Amino acid sequence: MAHQPGILAGVPPHAAFVFLDLRHGVAPGTGLAELAAAEHPDALVVGLGPSLLGAASIAGMGPMPALTAPGVAIPSTPTDLFLRIAGADPGEVLHCERAVLASLPSFEVVDRVDGFMYADSRDLSGYVDGTENPEDRAAEVALAPDGSSVLAIQRWVHDLDAFYAMPRVRQDHTFGRDRDTNEELDDAPATAHVKRTAQEGFAPEAFVIRRSMPWRDARGAGLVFLAFGATLAPFEAQxxxxxxxxxxxxxxxxxxxxxxxxxxxxxxxxxxxxLDLRALEG
Ligand code: HEM
Incomplete structure (x- = not known):
């Protein structure tokens, strides 16, 4: 079965991440009918939030897990619908987004952020992001047998002053990689990000396809983390x-x-x- 091509495509030069809810008083069925009728450009990835799935049970789908770390509560801010619109430049993204939104009048935008590729696909900390993506078996990792996918997205806000005030060795040990060579550092502590998330280090192994992108606007700057999986389980384990x-x-x-x-x-x-929404019927 066919999948949305944007799921397997690499990180685009620019993208808009658009979060929508059904307008007040609109029945979910009306919104779903619009989604099923709308044309689907290759630049678009559409995701339906748990609230739009109704009683349908989608294998491997679930809400953002409620987790905390010392001083940090992982936020869960679900919306009914998500669009990622990719493009070569921000103008192309804007025009595609306008056309897509015009085909979905039942929905209103409640949040959005623009992402961009920085240098050779780096996070704003300067580290290359996406190196360990299993691109050779991306379809198997990102897609369920029916061509659907489960997406997890988080907007992270960086304190870049704090990061760049750290000694260089601490910056490298935060990620567990050398910023210049991108080599993995064997002597990095267990808290290093790549030691925490080493995908083959889970039982079962926890692979995802990450398509994260930096963002910046009046709210600050950071990373839009975005991962596709056949189920939510690998993301949750990480x-x-x-x-x-x-x-x-x-x-x-x-x-x-x-x-x-x-x-x-x-x-x-x-x-x-x-979009093929037959999985939501009956
Ligand atoms: C601000 C947030 C984050 C930043 C800046 C970031 C950045 C990075 C960087 C620079 C790498 C090393 C290169 C690579 O393999 O891509 C990496 C690896 C990785 N990250 Fe993140 N990441 C973030 C959040 C997350 C989150 C929330 C998850 C999942 C819950 C995650 C999962 C992974 C995985 C699976 C790897 C590859 C590990 C491996 O198998 O070696 N990251 N990340």
């Missing part, structure tokens, strides 16, 4: 270990950055160039 739930070690990332939003979405398969 987040549990980052927040110290497996062994008490909390990810060093929390020393300079915090998630301020977090939500999960089910990305339906496509049929005939439109």
């Amino acid at each position: 987040l549990r270990r980052m927040t110290g739930h497996d062994d008490g070690q909390v990810d060093a990332l929390f020393g300079f950055t915090r998630p301020v939003t977090g939500a999960t979405y089910w990305c339906p398969p496509l049929a005939g160039g439109r």
